[in-house]
Amino acid sequence: MILISFDIDGTLTVGDPPGILPMDMVRAVKEQGCLVGSCSDRPISAQRAIWASHDIEVDFTVSKHMLPDVKAEFEADMYYHIGDREDLDRRPALEAGFEFLWPHEAVDMPWVDGPDA
């Protein structure tokens, strides 16, 4: 099982500023069977609204500092966080025991096309 946490602003195309990862990619990853959610500075209610407006049922929506809670709640073989900031994404992700990917690295991951998820 793979768990993937998405930052929103600067990472997803719906972000402010927009990132490069389309919601269709998230949807595809989810359909592969990955655990998917968002970890963002957006209010949690706003994160839920974004996912609902794109008809994507996610497994978690948490604030930026809550990756350790995600890891504690979900059993997975691999944990990834995808984001665009060194200080707010990469560093806390590594500290929480996640693998970290910049958005441009994420598009090259095998689980985007997904047979092994």
Add this chain to the structure above:
Amino acid sequence: MTENAPATMYRTDEGTGPWEHRGKVAAVGVGHSPTARRWDGRAETCVGAISLIALRRAIEDAGVDPAEIDGLVMDPVTTTGAYWPKGKPVPEEVTSAFNSTDNPLDGIAGLSAEWILKNMPELTGIDFTMYGPGCMSNAICVAAQAVGDGLANTCLVLKSWHNYEGRYYQGGANAGSDLPGTAALHALWGTPACYGTALQFAEYCRKYGKNHDMMAPFIENSRQNGLKFPEGYWASHRPEEITPEDYKAARWIAKPANLFDNDLPIMVSAAYLYTTAERARDMRQKPVYILNHAASNTRPRSLTPTLDEVEADTARTARKIYEGAGITAADLSFENMYDGFAQFHQFHIEGLGYRGMKFGEALDFYQTDISIHGPNPILPSGGNIGCGRSRFWMHTDCIQQIQQRAGERQVTGVKPEVAVSGGPMPLGGRFTVWSATPD
């Protein structure tokens, strides 16, 4: 060259009696630019360009011939934390789109009165310009005094903000290795900007037995009000509420101040048209009379004011506000004190004694009905939390509420007759009392 307002323009002392121009100056027109999170580099969205939009909208709103305007008061500084990178070329396509001054970054990273006048040829009658630095709270005090003193009859007041890519407060001199004086302790080796307020709030919670979660209704109410402010950033771009759950789940910036206790820097400009009470009667909008303006020049004993210093000064400010306006706390229909950072709003309103409030009681008050529809509206503008970082939503809201044109945001639980707004910080703020009638 335009100069900063002299100290004599501000009402900083207690015991001076009613303001000599009480009810003789009025705000009439309001103009706002569109907002943006950051400048996109285009000429038509630079801070100079959005300022021209705001000014022209205020003139149009007041229904005044631009040639009749004889005064301009503004703040030449358009940021507190977004600096033009050293060595970065000034975009020629932007500067060539306007009539420039000697400063190539005028209209891009700052704004002089001279730049405004060079780019508003319709303002043919301006013979008074002055700076009220820091924020709109300052500039409107200067404009009120200037009109009252007869330095100008019909005066525009302007405050604009720019914001660039990158982190706020991280560039400019803050990115260097040395700064003079105590600034080094704050900006180079120090803390997030909200640290001082967080420290005061921590002491407040200890002293009065309160906690951070008790701020949640205030934050929720502020954002709800802000989402009813169509000129605001959040209403225009990201209509997101902040629920109590959202607030309590946010990360700490400087504990006990979290992300949503801080505001969001944006691009925005606002302008007002001030004039004499007599002249205002013939304008398009209902006059909103200025009963008083007051200022705090108190300096803390150390780097950060203590809670004791804050409480003493907000009480002193309130006495100045009421004395000069000839009112008491019981006369306030609503309050619109500053909120950026959210955690000092209660210091302002406790000092005012709003609705009989005493020190240590604001957070309990926040647990009651503080909405625009109740009898005790708190910050109906939504402030910076509700609309983005500008330090002027509260003034616009006072004008629009009293003019009965605040739209969805209009207070309904009270009759909007007398209001107070101002800031920024509890120490060093500038404040205005607004009224539906001149006496």
